[in-house]
Amino acid sequence: MQPHSRGETLKGILLLVASVSLFGVVDGLSKVLVEPQSFGQIMLARYGLALPLLYVVSGFPRPATLFRTTKPGTQIMRGVAPLIIGGSMVFAVRYLPLAEATVILFAGPFIVVALSGPLLGERVGPASWIGVVLGFIAVFMVARPGFSDVSVYALFPFVAALFYAVFQLLTRHLSAAAEQTETTLAWTLAIGLAVSLPLAIIEWVPVSATAWALGLVLSLVFAGARPASARARLQLRHRQRARPIQLCTDHRRDAVRPHRLRRHSRSVDPDRHRADHCRRHLCHARQCRPLERHDY
Secondary structure (H helix, E strand, C coil), rough: CCCHHHHHHHHHHHHHHHHHHHHHHHHHHHHHHHHCCCHHHHHHHHHCCCHHHHHHHCCCCCCCHHCCCCEEEHHHHHHHHHHHHHHHHHHHHHHHHEEEEEHHCCCCCHHHHEEEHHHHHHCCHHHHHHHHHHHHHHHHHHCCCCCCCCHHHHHHHHHHHHHHHHHHHHHHHHHHHHHEEEEEEEHHHHHHHHHHHHHHCCCCCCCCHHHHHHHHHHHHHHHHHHHHHHHHEEEEEEHHHHHHHHHHHHHCHHHHHHHHHHHHHCCCCCCHHHHHHHEEEEEECEEEEECCCCCC
16 A cells, blocks of 8 residues: 555545544434424534535535536435434434434444445455444444333434435445535535425524524534545545555556567557556456446
8 A cells, every 4th residue: 555545545534433423423412402492493403504614615616516417316315315314313312312323323334335235236345344343343332322221213213224324325326426526415415405494494493592502513513524424435435446456556467468568569568558457457366357337
């Protein structure tokens, strides 16, 4: 691994850890606000500042440029998924302890890993399963849920876990289709704002000064969590794209036969020929397979 690649990978991991931590803060603030405020107000607090802040951070692009996409249907489905996740978790923390709701939500990565093979055609090795299991055990040890009174309300975080998996798979699909990260994030935040604003207006209840302050903090934390999560996926995706070519040049140097190069010595550059071979095949530890669409 090159130093630059190692630094990019570490940056992606740190961003991912930060985003997961921030989403935990979002759920905690939602539990605090769930009693005095309505469901619509809490959802609006999540999305209220995120889209304007993204617009400012992106340098005030034209809306037509920011929302330009070749897959509007998939973008809409992806935008609805976090709404269902967030709404389910708001109801979950209303009726369940935060620790129990969080542990059930973290079943989502199991579903993602299980569906990555059949739906995306990706290879899921033992290392992926071991990582997911260890991560779940770590969350379980930290949260220490009681589960003394498991009730029907446990369905809320389970629904959130299912749609978390849907969200991740749709994100991977859009990434494979070369959709811009800012565009995907803008669609997600715009759909969330379009749905939560009418709900908040319909269900509006008086807001105290403390609730205003907590709602503002919730908006800022959520506005930071979404871009951090998107940037983490972007950093790690770049590393995944870079690695196969590195493996290919390391393990398949014998793919270019010397006698072939001698016959075409005047017209064929060995490095270029080797690069063409790498583009045609993904090489993993001396095993090649044809490139598929999601590898681009």
